[in-house]
Amino acid sequence: MKTDRDGNDARYETIDPLARGPEAIRRAFENQVAYCRDNGAPVTASVNRAIGALIDTERGGTVMLRVRKWAGPPLADALPLRLAGGLHALYLSGAEPALAPIYDGLDPNDATRIVAEAIERHEAFLLPWLDGPPQTNEAGRSWGYAAAMLWLADRGLPHDFALFELGSSAGINLMMRRYRFDLGGVTVGPATSSMQIRPEWRGDPPPAAEFDIVGAEGCDIAPVDLTDSDQALRLKAYIWPEFTERFMRMDAAIEAAKRFPPEIARMRACDFVERMLAREPQGGVTRVLVHSVVWQYVPQDEREAIIAAMEHAGQQATAESPLAWISLEANRDTHRHELTVRFWNGSDGGSEWHHLGTAHPHGAWVDWSGA
Incomplete structure (x- = not known):
């Protein structure tokens, strides 16, 4: 690897993510x-x-x-x-x-x-x-879930959301009902929250709608218990040391977990989705599958199973009981993290991914398109 001391000669090249050797x-x-x-x-x-x-x-x-x-x-x-x-x-x-x-x-x-x-x-x-992949749970990424739910609510989906998160790690984003968001001047969440999510916003703000989170569950093959000091240290170790604000958010998340821990199942992503979709939909509630910086770690066969299951369930969705999918993941070609959304509500077939914006990997800034 040939780089100068500042890494200025390092080049990012798009390669097959499954390449070996x-x-x-x-x-x-x-x-x-x-x-x-x-x-x-x-x-x-x-x-x-x-x-x-x-x-x-x-x-x-x-x-x-x-x-x-x-x-x-x-x-x-x-x-x-x-x-x-x-x-x-x-x-x-x-x-x-x-x-x-x-x-x-x-x-x-x-x-x-x-x-x-x-x-x-x-x-x-x-x-x-x-022995295992990094645990990069980051509260700053929950901006994407919040902005996408505002967008979905503005599209006419029920404003009550039940979240189902893949790769929840310590469940930090599952606790987002307790966080305060300022998204380009559009605010949502309790004003007195110790967790303030305020990314630098570029472009128009998201819709000034409202939403409530009426349920939040997640899965992970190796959940992290934030109330255990050794496990909390492991999670902190994956935070890049340059970003002191992330450490402050982590401390706030640890305190929140001590008061009311998130609900995380130890299971594979595809099994979790199957269990979620097997439940009878609740009228007036939008079920939404969410994940951030996780999809790359899900095995290909599981990804295919999840896509097939969501598309099949989406065909049964109605305006009263819609289904949505929020993804905040890295685009390997553009080197950027993208917020994309699909939804099914009986009239929209869910075939289209809507690109809502690109962002810093830890939520420091957001370039909103809201297409």
Whole structure:
């Protein structure tokens, strides 16, 4: 991976997300450096650049040996973020103070050596971080759910929504009924909330409608309990250290979970959708499937099953009991996160995805189109 110290030479290249092998591993790390750099995360870019520089060396012990011999698709598996999360956890826990120059943003000349030594000293701690995908639950992304529900309500769907979220992680977005949103001047939610979601808004505001969340359930193959300090630390480790506001939102979410924890089922996404759709629809309520930065981690066969199940159920939807689908996911071609919506209400067949906007991956800014 050839980059200067600022990562300015790192290039993001669109590749097959299922590509495997040594070149795919190198490309995954270079893409991650470019992605972090372009999204205002130079520290995280530096960490990934240092890890990537170890690929063609013999440093890093068993951890880097496993990275070099990664059997799965490194891009789809988010391999760079798995190890970067483990290193951040070491720093946050105080177990590896030598990482401080990197996380303090000093961009040391010997970052690769610092990272190599940290990896070698903490093999037993870091190896489990390679066993599963990152948990990137982020309250700032709930802006997309809120804006999409305003748009759906403006289209005539019932203003009472029952949320069903895929990949809920710790369920932070399931608690959004307790959050306050300011979306380009359109406000919704309790004004006294400790969780204030206020992205920089570009373009026209969303419709000034109203909505209420009358139910919120989620699923995850490995749910996170925010009330457990070790699990909360793991979730914080996946927050890019540059974004201090995200840490404040996480602390607010932890306090909210202590008072009334979210409802999360430990199950596969396709099984959760099947269970959701098997229930008798409630009149006057819009059932809505939601997910943010999750779809890429869902296996292809499950994705196909979910699409088929939603389209079949959509054909049975009515104006009184509609069905909707809100997606806030990365477009691998444009390198942007896009908010898109489908809905079925008896007159709209749901065949069309409506593109409502693009956004920063953690909700710092929103470019609203509302098409």
